[in-house]
Amino acid sequence: GQQLNQSPQSMFIQEGEDVSMNCTSSSIFNTWLWYKQDPGEGPVLLIALYKAGELTSNGRLTAQFGITRKDSFLNISASIPSDVGIYFCAGPISNFGNEKLTFGTGTRLTIIP
Amino acid sequence: EAGVTQSPTHLIKTRGQQATLRCSPISGHTSVYWYQQALGLGLQFLLWYDEGEERNRGNFPPRFSGRQFPNYSSELNVNALELEDSALYLCASSAGTRAYSTDTQYFGPGTRLTVL
Numbered sequence: 108g109q110q111l112n113q114s115p116q117s118m119f120i121q122e123g124e125d126v127s128m129n130c131t132s133s134s135i136f137n138t139w140l141w142y143k144q145d146p147g148e149g150p151v152l153l154i155a156l157y158k159a160g161e162l163t164s165n166g167r168l169t170a171q172f173g174i175t176r177k178d179s180f181l182n183i184s185a186s187i188p189s190d191v192g193i194y195f196c197a198g199p200i201s202n203f204g205n206e207k208l209t210f211g212t213g214t215r216l217t218i219i220p
Numbered sequence: 221e222a223g224v225t226q227s228p229t230h231l232i233k234t235r236g237q238q239a240t241l242r243c244s245p246i247s248g249h250t251s252v253y254w255y256q257q258a259l260g261l262g263l264q265f266l267l268w269y270d271e272g273e274e275r276n277r278g279n280f281p282p283r284f285s286g287r288q289f290p291n292y293s294s295e296l297n298v299n300a301l302e303l304e305d306s307a308l309y310l311c312a313s314s315a316g317t318r319a320y321s322t323d324t325q326y327f328g329p330g331t332r333l334t335v336l
Contacts, residue, residue: 142327147330148329148330149224149310149311149312149327149328149329149330150263150310151327152325152326155324195262195263197263206276207265207268207276207278208253208265208325209265210255210262210263210264211262212261212262213262
């Protein structure tokens with residue numbers, strides 16, 4: 108089925124570095140969601156975006172809803188060890204009137220000691 | 221407040237068997253969603269239940285089925301298990317029946333199903 112494309116697939120950074128990742132779609136979205144999944148756990152919602160151009164922060168995390176409504180960006184400033192995990196973007200996609208939440212392929216963040 | 225709970229944590233079955241996975245939503249939530257997360261892949265939408273009814277279904281064969289009980293807990297059944305059904309099965313709940321754009325989904329820790 109249709110998927111959201113996330114990049115990069117994986118990132119290896121040092122503690123303290125800033126992180127940027129993005130998500131693109133061929134369809135227009137009305138909502139963008141960013142989740143983080145720790146090993147062995149379910150995803151946890153980080154940030155929800157509801158309007159094109161919207162910029163929302165949650166602590167050291169900042170996400171933006173792209174103007175074209177086909178992309179979104181997530182930035183993490185001054186990374187710390189607990190930022191390690193997989194980050195997923197998600198958005199609702201309609202198919203013949205049925206809407207379902209579709210997830211991106213994920214960006215795996217690893218912090219190098 | 222308790223979060224979404226799932227049981228069992230791990231489940232090992234052999235090909236052809238049936239698996240039953242259970243989910244209890246956050247208190248007050250009426251919608252339950254099931255997702256499959258195969259190793260190294262993203263989450264694939266399976267099923268959405270609300271108020272006891274199946275509202276939407278992902279691109280999975282009919283041997284994936286489920287139900288929602290009057291207390292809003294839910295069960296996912298996978299019949300005639302195949303090796304490729306091995307995955308983490310995640311359950312999520314949300315507060316209402318509106319579109320995903322206005323309902324935040326809260327996830328449980330998942331059930332790791334291994335098919336041998």
